[in-house]
Amino acid sequence: MENQDSDSRLDCCSSFISNISVQVVSAPGKLPGRRPPRKPISRAKPKKQLNKKAPFWNVQNKIILFTVFLFILAVTAWTLLWLYIRETESRDAFYFAGMFRITNIEFLPEYRQKESREFLSVARTVQQVINLVYTTSAFSRFYRQSVVADVSSNNKGGLLVHFWLVFVMPHAKGHVFCEDCVAAILKDSIQTSVVNRTSVGKLQGLAVDMDSVVLNAGLRSDYSSTIGSDKGCSRDFYADHLSLRYPLEVSTTSGRLTCHFKLVATAGHLIRFSVESVQIEADNCVTDSLTIYDSLLPIRSTVLYRICEPARTLKSFVSTNNLMLVTFKSPQAWRLSGIRAYFEVIPEQKCENTVLVKEITGFEGKISSPYYPSYYPPKCKCTWKFQSPLSTLGIALKFHNYSITKKSVRGCDHGWWEINEHMYCGSYMDHQTIFRVPSSLVHIQLQCSSRLSDKPLLVEYGSYNISQPCPVGSFRCSSGFCVPLAQRCDGVNDCFDESDELFCGTLQPACNASSFRRHSALTCDGFPDCEDGRDERDCTRGIPCNNRTFKCGNDVCIRKQNAKCDGNVDCPDGSDEEGCSCSSSSPTLHRIIGGTDTREGGWPWQVSLHFVGSAYCGASVISREWLLSAAHCFHGSRLSDPTPWTAHLGMYVQGSAKFVSPVRRIVVHEYYNSQTFDYDIALLQLRVAWPEALKQLIQPICIPPAGQKVHSGEKCWVTGWGRRHEADNKGSPVLQQAEVELIDQTLCVSTYGIITSRMLCAGVMSGKKDACRGDSGGPLSCRRKSDGKWILTGIVSWGHGCGRPNFPGVYTRVSNFVPWIHKYVPSLL
Numbered sequence: 005m006e007n008q009d010s011d012s013r014l015d016c017c018s019s020f021i022s023n024i025s026v027q028v029v030s031a032p033g034k035l036p037g038r039r040p041p042r043k044p045i046s047r048a049k050p051k052k053q054l055n056k057k058a059p060f061w062n063v064q065n066k067i068i069l070f071t072v073f074l075f076i077l078a079v080t081a082w083t084l085l086w087l088y089i090r091e092t093e094s095r096d097a098f099y100f101a102g103m104f105r106i107t108n109i110e111f112l113p114e115y116r117q118k119e120s121r122e123f124l125s126v127a128r129t130v131q132q133v134i135n136l137v138y139t140t141s142a143f144s145r146f147y148r149q150s151v152v153a154d155v156s157s158n159n160k161g162g163l164l165v166h167f168w169l170v171f172v173m174p175h176a177k178g179h180v181f182c183e184d185c186v187a188a189i190l191k192d193s194i195q196t197s198v199v200n201r202t203s204v205g206k207l208q209g210l211a212v213d214m215d216s217v218v219l220n221a222g223l224r225s226d227y228s229s230t231i232g233s234d235k236g237c238s239r240d241f242y243a244d245h246l247s248l249r250y251p252l253e254v255s256t257t258s259g260r261l262t263c264h265f266k267l268v269a270t271a272g273h274l275i276r277f278s279v280e281s282v283q284i285e286a287d288n289c290v291t292d293s294l295t296i297y298d299s300l301l302p303i304r305s306t307v308l309y310r311i312c313e314p315a316r317t318l319k320s321f322v323s324t325n326n327l328m329l330v331t332f333k334s335p336q337a338w339r340l341s342g343i344r345a346y347f348e349v350i351p352e353q354k355c356e357n358t359v360l361v362k363e364i365t366g367f368e369g370k371i372s373s374p375y376y377p378s379y380y381p382p383k384c385k386c387t388w389k390f391q392s393p394l395s396t397l398g399i400a401l402k403f404h405n406y407s408i409t410k411k412s413v414r415g416c417d418h419g420w421w422e423i424n425e426h427m428y429c430g431s432y433m434d435h436q437t438i439f440r441v442p443s444s445l446v447h448i449q450l451q452c453s454s455r456l457s458d459k460p461l462l463v464e465y466g467s468y469n470i471s472q473p474c475p476v477g478s479f480r481c482s483s484g485f486c487v488p489l490a491q492r493c494d495g496v497n498d499c500f501d502e503s504d505e506l507f508c509g510t511l512q513p514a515c516n517a518s519s520f521r522r523h524s525a526l527t528c529d530g531f532p533d534c535e536d537g538r539d540e541r542d543c544t545r546g547i548p549c550n551n552r553t554f555k556c557g558n559d560v561c562i563r564k565q566n567a568k569c570d571g572n573v574d575c576p577d578g579s580d581e582e583g584c585s586c587s588s589s590s591p592t593l594h595r596i597i598g599g600t601d602t603r604e605g606g607w608p609w610q611v612s613l614h615f616v617g618s619a620y621c622g623a624s625v626i627s628r629e630w631l632l633s634a635a636h637c638f639h640g641s642r643l644s645d646p647t648p649w650t651a652h653l654g655m656y657v658q659g660s661a662k663f664v665s666p667v668r669r670i671v672v673h674e675y676y677n678s679q680t681f682d683y684d685i686a687l688l689q690l691r692v693a694w695p696e697a698l699k700q701l702i703q704p705i706c707i708p709p710a711g712q713k714v715h716s717g718e719k720c721w722v723t724g725w726g727r728r729h730e731a732d733n734k735g736s737p738v739l740q741q742a743e744v745e746l747i748d749q750t751l752c753v754s755t756y757g758i759i760t761s762r763m764l765c766a767g768v769m770s771g772k773k774d775a776c777r778g779d780s781g782g783p784l785s786c787r788r789k790s791d792g793k794w795i796l797t798g799i800v801s802w803g804h805g806c807g808r809p810n811f812p813g814v815y816t817r818v819s820n821f822v823p824w825i826h827k828y829v830p831s832l833l
């Protein structure tokens with residue numbers, strides 16, 4: 005039956021799986037309206053004269069008229085009443101989307117046709133069972149109906165039924181309907197048997213798999229658009245060709261667009277959905293989004309991935325079953341919005357391997373996450389066994405942009421690794437790390453721990469000498485790498501994590517890798533000033549500049565890397581630092597724990613971020629519409645939504661801002677780690693750019709040059725409206741400032757231990773001067789001696805208490821994030 009049907013689908017696919025191109029052009033009244041034909045002016049005909057005129061107001065006519073009047077009145081009253089009931093019902097209605105698997109009914113291809121007798125019959129049966137469950141429950145008063153939306157095959161057998169539930173709670177007035185209770189009623193009605201030890205139980209006459217039950221609150225708009233008759237741009241696709249790419253394109257130039265694409269493959273396969281480009285308004289998915297679900301209805305807990313901003317790089321996602329829902333929403337499109345994507349049917353892959361590594365040390369092969377290079381689906385499990393030929397050789401794993409650390413009491417967010425019975429948690433990084441297992445037999449298990457699809461993982465493996473992981477004459481970095489001893493303390497981050505630059509003396513040779521670049525007189529002037537000639541090495545005088553080089557005013561090309569406006573004069577003629585618009589030295593220079601009141605206008609880049617009307621965090625103005633703050637201010641689903649946030653600029657006393665703007669978008673660093681506060685940085689885009697007229701009171705602060713080293717002992721300022729004492733329960737009404745000292749990184753590491761190269765410490769070792777709660781996200785501003793410009797050296801991040809002796813404040817080291825900032829704020833360049 006199944007095969008017959010797939011053959012017929014094979015023929016039909018080319019006709020119904022084609023590019024969808026929905027062009028919505030809102031141009032009302034473009035077509036000239038047709039005028040009604042004019043009535044010919046007729047000549048007046050002589051009217052027949054009635055001989056006898058019957059009186060109109062006779063009794064009979066009166067009765068007829070009265071009856072008609074009563075009828076019209078009744079119909080109007082009935083319509084109004086019906087509209088009223090419908091309106092109040094829909095206002096107080098709650099929608100739930102769910103699914104479960106029925107194991108005792110076989111799938112029939114006819115179930116795909118919603119009008120077929122077979123679909124209607126099974127839908128009616130399921131609806132009756134659900135109705136019985138809820139009409140006999142504690143929520144029977146509120147229960148209205150269930151609607152079966154889809155009945156599909158699936159890789160576990162039987163039927164997968166997707167349905168909506170509707171509840172009406174009169175006068176709910178913003179109350180939420182207990183989602184867990186609704187789900188619990190359904191689950192508790194499934195009677196499983198302890199004897200059988202399976203997850204399948206009885207739900208009235210249906211055999212339902214308990215583990216398959218998912219039920220979440222849903223949106224009314226999703227309910228209407230998934231079951232309504234007006235399908236708009238929504239489509240259902242059935243695909244069974246393994247090596248075919250089925251294109252999926254939608255676009256609109258204006259108007260609203262909400263499309264649900266249901267993708268179903270033949271049972272036993274998976275769907276891989278690849279997005280080539282997305283054009284949407286970037287607003288954290290508040291209005292515009294592309295959401296990929298591991299189900300056929302928009303069920304929240306089955307979300308595989310959400311794209312909330314325009315993207316042009318290929319990303320692909322794999323389902324865990326033979327179905328997927330892709331929802332594209334762009335309800336207020338005012339310019340081109342749409343997606344270009346395709347999907348494929350792929351076989352399920354096993355994720356296990358046994359590897360015999362070679363006797364020669366070094367990396368020799370690769371393992372990867374399932375379905376690499378696609379994002380890997382949740383609920384995966386991989387096992388790898390490695391064996392080295394000698395007991396003196398261990399197994400080295402080189403993780404690309406990823407790292408594993410010992411698992412703490414908390415769960416893992418991005419992969420749970422068991423290596424020879426030890427547990428580790430994985431997290432994404434911006435550099436490679438090496439993990440060595442000093443054993444010749446290594447058993448590794450990876451379990452996906454993220455609720456969503458996760459970024460693809462690539463791991464190189466090989467053997468290493470257990471007694472000497474790093475060759476003689478090399479230094480072992482914290483990231484596991486070995487670098488030649490000569491590269492230690494040379495000012496270059498050779499280890500990826502800067503551990504080769506820790507515990508170094510503060511004096512750097514004049515011509516070392518980083519310092520010579522600051523001497524404009526030395527670089528690219530045609531004369532090798534450094535012994536090794538490195539001051540002339542990256543210059544290409546007379547050669548046309550390419551996209552990796554920057555053209556100085558005097559026709560010299562220098563390596564582009566952050567040349568323009570990085571605060572360092574890289575060009576011999578200084579042209580790379582001309583016309584840069586961030587804060588010049590503030591004319592009002594007068595200027596927390598141990599702090600003093602600031603002068604009004606003294607810190608014109610200081611921002612107060614309010615969450616639902618209350619001061620919550622600080623931030624710094626870096627351009628007309630972008631602020632820089634700390635990622636931890638936006639951790640969690642409520643805090644990461646930009647809607648409740650407002651930014652208060654040009655403010656001195658809380659509540660008296662010169663300019664207030666809602667926040668359009670929050671970009672939290674993708675490697676932010678909520679356990680270690682690593683990568684604690686976020687960008688905020690204002691909905692309204694601050695007006696030029698306020699530039700006396702609002703000014704951006706300069707971003708430091710990429711990789712700029714800080715000097716311990718340098719004096720900087722921390723500012724904010726946070727608490728003035730650790731025990732206070734509210735912040736300061738007046739902006740506070742405190743002068744703090746940059747602390748040597750080695751000392752910072754020995755104080756806290758868990759200091760990464762993305763952090764720096766500042767304070768006074770005697771305590772008393774520090775940031776505290778409420779100051780988070782605010783600036784650590786340092787004045788550059790060479791030109792008097794204020795540089796955003798740090799962002800208030802964390803610390804042990806506030807103002808405690810020997811526990812300085814910990815700040816995000818902004819110079820490590822310059823390319824990341826430029827990715828979102830290119831106008832800063």
Ligand code: 4AZ
Binds near residue numbers: 779800803806807814
């Ligand atoms: C906080 O909770 C916080 N003393 C910020 C900074 C410091 C401590 C706590 C540093 O926002």
